[in-house]
Amino acid sequence: MTVHLEALDLWEAIEEDYDVLSLPANPTMTQLKTHKERKTRKSKAKAYLFSIVSSTIFTRIMNLESAKYIWDYLKKEYQGNERTKNMQVLNLIREFEMLKMKETETIKYYSDKLLGIVNKVRLLGKDFSDERIVQKILVTLPEKYESKIPSLEESKDFSSISLAELVNTLQAQEQRRMIRKKKSMEGAFQAKAENSG
Numbered sequence: 346m347t348v349h350l351e352a353l354d355l356w357e358a359i360e361e362d363y364d365v366l367s368l369p370a371n372p373t374m375t376q377l378k379t380h381k382e383r384k385t386r387k388s389k390a391k392a393y394l395f396s397i398v399s400s401t402i403f404t405r406i407m408n409l410e411s412a413k414y415i416w417d418y419l420k421k422e423y424q425g426n427e428r429t430k431n432m433q434v435l436n437l438i439r440e441f442e443m444l445k446m447k448e449t450e451t452i453k454y455y456s457d458k459l460l461g462i463v464n465k466v467r468l469l470g471k472d473f474s475d476e477r478i479v480q481k482i483l484v485t486l487p488e489k490y491e492s493k494i495p496s497l498e499e500s501k502d503f504s505s506i507s508l509a510e511l512v513n514t515l516q517a518q519e520q521r522r523m524i525r526k527k528k529s530m531e532g533a534f535q536a537k538a539e540n541s542g
Contacts, residue, residue: 350390355412358383358390362413387412394419430469437466445485452490452515456482456508475508482511493518 350356357363365384368376390412395403398419409415424430441462446455459481463473483494493515497506 350393353389353393355386355390355393358386359394359412359416362411363387391415424469434466434469434471437462437469441466441481444481446482446487448487448489452482452512452519456512460508478508479506479511482508482515486515489522490515490518 347356350359363383365380365387368380372380394412394415395407398406402419402422406415406418409418441459444459444462446452456478459478463478466473483497486494497511497514
């Protein structure tokens with residue numbers, strides 16, 4: 346988020362919460378321009394923070410005086426202190442560890458669920474390697490994927506296989522299975538039509 350605010354040239358107004366000093370009696374054009382830019386930047390930062398929160402949160406922050414106060418409130422509310430963050434990380438890791446792929450799920454759906462959890466952990470400032478996600482997927486794959494694992498073991502060192510590569514390989518297997526299933530169903534319908542006709 347800070348990177349986004351820096352890109353919009355608003356981070357300084359949030360981080361420093363500077364005062365916009367009043368202009369001298371006979372301001373120069375540069376002083377007028379700087380004064381207006383600094384004042385506008387503070388207002389834009391506040392307006393931007395208002396725009397990215399839900400209406401429920403907006404009602405809590407709308408009376409705060411500056412973008413800095415809003416930012417500090419949001420950090421406290423959503424990041425909490427170190428102990429709270431660690432508890433959130435532990436809960437997310439527990440959720441990650443407990444998750445298993447269901448027979449009816451696609452590999453894309455399952456990997457997206459895992460990545461959603463992992464990204465929350467990473468947002469809280471904790472490392473989470475792609476290798477760990479790859480291992481999790483391989484360990485929790487349903488039986489229908491068992492035939493693919495030995496060929497992956499032979500062709501790749503699991504520590505060097507990327508998450509995208511694994512997901513793409515398993516998606517290709519899913520697609521082949523779906524095509525075979527569709528063809529066998531079409532064949533069954535055709536045979537049934539021939540027998541009844």
